[in-house]
Amino acid sequence: MEDLTKLRDQIDTIDDQIVKLFEERMAVSEGVAAYKRGVGKPVLDKEREKIKIEKVTSKTTNEFNRQGVESLFNQIMAISRMLQYKRLASERTDMEGFCEGKLTITPKTKVVYAGVPGAYAESAMVTYFGTEIDGYNVETFGDAMEAVHNGEAEYAVLPIENSSTGSVNDVYDLLSDYDNHIVGETMVKIEHALVGLPGSKLEDIHTVYSHPQGLMQCSRFLDENRDWQQVSLQNTAASAKRVMDDGDLSQAAIASRQAAKNYGLVILKENLNDLDNNSTRFVIISHKKIFEPDADKISICFETLHESGSLYSVLSHFIFNGLNMTRIESRPIHGKPWQYRFFVDFSGNLKEQAVKNALHGIQSETESFRILGNYRGVETIC
Secondary structure (H helix, E strand, O other): OOOHHHHHHHHHHHHHHHHHHHHHHHHHHHHHHHHHHHHOOOOOOHHHHHHHHHHHHOOOOOHHHHHHHHHHHHHHHHHHHHHHHHHHHOOOOOOOOOEEOOOOOOOOOEEEEEOOOOOHHHHHHHHHHOOOOEEEEEOOHHHHHHHHHOOOOOEEEEEEEEOOOEEOHHHHHHHHHOOOEEEEEEEEEOOOEEEEOOOOOHHHOOEEEEOHHHHHHOHHHHHOOOOOEEEEOOOHHHHHHHHHHHOOOOEEEEEOHHHHHHOOOEEEEOOOOOOOOOEEEEEEEEOOOEEOOOOOEEEEEEEOOOOOOHHHHHHHHHHHOOOOEEEEEEEEEOOEEEEEEEEEEEEOOOOOHHHHHHHHHHHHOOEEEEEEEEEOOOOOOO
16 A cells, blocks of 8 residues: 555645646636627626536546536636626626615605504614604505505515514515615514403413414413414414404404504413514615625526526635625516526625625626615524
8 A cells, every 4th residue: 555645645736736737727717808899798608617527528538527527617617607706796896786875764754564553564663763753553564665665655664584483484585576775674582472452361262363463472371272273363463463453352452562552452371482582683775776885785686597516606605705695585486387586685785895795796697686675684583
């Protein structure tokens, strides 16, 4: 057997050659980028890459090496594209129509939320904007999006994620359906209570109303009362209002203390949450493409080609540009069975060169790409 030290020396020598050849290849790629920039050709040439893979894999001597070489050259070509995107992005000055500025908030600023007074969305609105605004409510998330899109409201406040039950899928779908944008976010601690009519008791209850997520977030408590009928309504505050309107002592709602106060209800049981640190993240929606100077979080959405490795290639743009991806979500695409639209949050500001590099690459290699917003992120409530 050969001495291990000698074998490692041989590998070191080969690796030195690989590094030298890699740098030579990247230098040539710089020339390719300059040429494509000059003639207006796209960076990604899938047919050329396919031919290249077929050529290099044909030179291998066994199936294991063939797969290894295919993987290696896919990665090399991806790195080459990153370099070309970097060169092209460095010359771009636009930011997909987004402009740096400050949000306008005055006593006349119209802000809309979905639900009725006492909803957690109302609390989110007050947390972010304060009370010196012209706030009002509509029935559904779609109504709120439509109000911003039509200019009836300057901002909307919509829930997008809960710490215990996950994403609010309807809002993700609306973000792709409307040409509105995220300009801010806020977090509200969720503290559910069982609320009922004055004079009602826990043992009287047979029906409980709440938003679907409210029911899910209190599943342990509801499991202890499996004989209760669970009825989903549009939001927690509307559930409290329903109990008030029906005037039935056998009905209760899972809602906030504020909702109980608003509708003259009493607290039958507090602290229903499955998790003590339950909180909901709300996004602030505007029709304007604006981001504040200290914005540090970016949301985008896109569709990938329905083929192996396409999402991996897209996400590699974050790795190569040193960007921290904080969230990824997928939603089915209407009319395209088993295909998905991806929503990604990552840290950064649209003015940063690394962000421009990544976004240029992602936009070039995906379909239906959109920047949903650049805004100040908030820390999770513990």
